[in-house]
Amino acid sequence: MAHVVVMGAGLAGMPAAYDLKKSLGKQHDVTLINATDAFQFTPSNPWVVVGWRTPEQIMVPIAPQVEKKGIHFIAQAVTRLEPAQNRLTLANGDTVQYDYLVIATGPKLAFDEIPGFGPQGHTHSVCTTFHADDAAKAYATFLENPGPVVVGAVQGASCFGPAYEFAMILDADLRKRKLRHKVPMTFVTSEPYIGHMGLGGVGDSKGLLESELRQRHIKWITNAKVLEAGAGSVKVAEHNEKGEAIKEHEVPTRFTMLIPAFKGIDPVAQVPGLCNPRGFVLIDEHQRNPQYRNIFSAGVCVAIPPVEATPVPTGAPKTGYMIESMVTAIVENIAHEIQGKPATAKATWNAICLADLGDSGVAFVALPQIPPRNVTWAKQGKWVHVAKIAFEKYFIRKMKSGKTEPIYEKYVLKALGILRLQD
Secondary structure, three states: OOEEEEEOOOOOHHHHHHHHHHHHOOOOEEEEEEOOOEEEOHHHHHHHHOOOOOHHHHEEEHHHHHHOOOOEEEEOOEEEEEHHHOEEEEOOOOEEEOOEEEEOOOOEEOHHHOOOOOOOOOOEOOOOHHHHHHHHHHHHHHHHOOOOEEEEEOOOOOOOHHHHHHHHHHHHHHHHOOOHHHOOEEEEEOOOOOOOOOOOOOOOHHHHHHHHHHHOOEEEEOOEEEEEEOOOEEEEEEEOOOOOEEEEEEEEOOEEEEEOOEEOOHHHHOOOOOEOOOOOEOOOOOOEOOOOOOEEEOOOOEOOOOOOOOOOOOOOOOOHHHHHHHHHHHHHHHHHHHOOOOOOOOOOOOEEEEEEOOOOEEEEEEEOOOOOOOEEEEEEOHHHHHHHHHHHHHHHHHHHHOOOOOHHHHHHHHHHHHHHHOO
């Protein structure tokens, strides 16, 4: 009997646990370990800040859902990983032995890299539902005395979609409240141009998103490094194409939301040979660590090189379809390993993004993610906003029921393919 442990219960970890149990059956054990006792549907976090969702609507208690599928669940943070001993140590001092380990922890948020940055400083975050809930309380206070807003993504960030989404959602919410005229907005990003997205652009993403920002009267600063976040302003250094600082801005603000750079979590990053210098898990083409062959990884915590060099550092995003594909490959490869067969499954690293713009949306497709591409496509319309709401409901329902069908492969790609044929 093999024991497979999954670290992390997010967009990669929960599906991985479900799929592993379904694939391996009763004769093998699957244990899911997560620092908190609830699954968070991260893509909906921007809606939480403006009150369009409550945390309870996008969080799912983990234990009752997974245990009815025969999956063991432990609500504890992992504090130490010892691959030579196939052992994890938990925050409560307990240890867990494994035969195979799937690291799907998501990132550590690098708020410490910029003075005044993060929820403990002067900026808000939509990277976790807890952060979004705190930001919602601050936003409610802000509405009583509105003023300038700064939204964006800092140097080293790899997750730009939520920054664009939040800026547009905020704009839409303020217009509904008849307060938009009181709120100057500035979008600050490390991207070399609007719509780069860490992907070198996708289709006409530059034109589409620049047009949206202009129509919504949102100013922007690209090639930006955030130097310091204060209670009333954000200090930003603007750079040229050579990466040289050419201008410093002190942008006034009463409410700031900036996406941070990511790192690997400490107990994983501290293992020699497991990670790159930023703490992301090194993997081969089969999602397996080259040094520790019984450790696999999926999601935001894996090491993927940037799509291209940019004047201010940007990372490559790990989108939902890519994560789903990683999980599918891992499940097949672990099943093969247990059966004494070689791992052969490979993930398809494609990028699909449904970006909600509050009252509209943009869908991006990059197949594969790294150029040159077989498909590069961007499409705008209110249907994207509707599609993202439908996707949210379906995914949360899936996490509650334990259904393991690949959502992106079966539904999203098919829908986007039909729409693309209609262009």
